[in-house]
Amino acid sequence: MANRYKVTLTRTEREQLTELARSGKSTTAKFIYARALLLCDAGELGDPWKVVDVASALGVSSRTVEHLKQRFVEKGLEAALARQPHCKPREVTFDGAFDARLTALACSRAPDGYQRWTVRLLADKLVELKIVDAVSTMTVQRSLKKTNCSLT
Incomplete structure (x- = not known):
């Protein structure tokens, strides 16, 4: 898959993600997302990994990493770290x-x-x-x- 979204973290974003990944007080998903963003960082402080390598290292699919990068670029850091709610609740068929x-x-x-x-x-x-x-x-x-x- 083509590398469409380039993650460039500011110094404060990088520090925030590093603290999130090191503290051990976050959910597993947030930890993985923070590590993935740190590994994908193509800014002045980062050394970007390939999406496939990031996915392999963190035990997720490359599609997950691509979606994370897309959310970060389009919506920002907080939206990238937060889990998205389902669009609509399931309809109860059998009551x-x-x-x-x-x-x-x-x-x-x-x-x-x-x-x-x-x-x-x-x-x-x-x-x-x-x-x-x-x-x-x-x-x-x-x-x-x-x-x-x-x-x-």
Whole structure:
């Protein structure tokens, strides 16, 4: 990948990052970001490493280092060190009503030809009864586990 963003740290930024990396009182992400910025510094006090070498040394992907450099150049030091919040929260697809209907179904008699309900049978029946449009077996399993419902 082409080196698009050039990190040049001022003396105060460099001191701040060095203190952050040495203090041991920051989160792991901040520590890694601070070390990465120090290693990528192409200013008068720095000796820049290649992105691949920085990523390898810190145990992150080169894409992470590129994104960090981009945030530093475009938004500044504080934005580069802070973790970005998700754009929007996930929509809740399966709520308590789903759990209740699933539990009721799991406690009912098994279909003809079967001795007991299986997770796959429950998932298929939920779709067949139009309780949900689609559901994975793992979602059914997690829901049953959450409600302490055993199929045995």
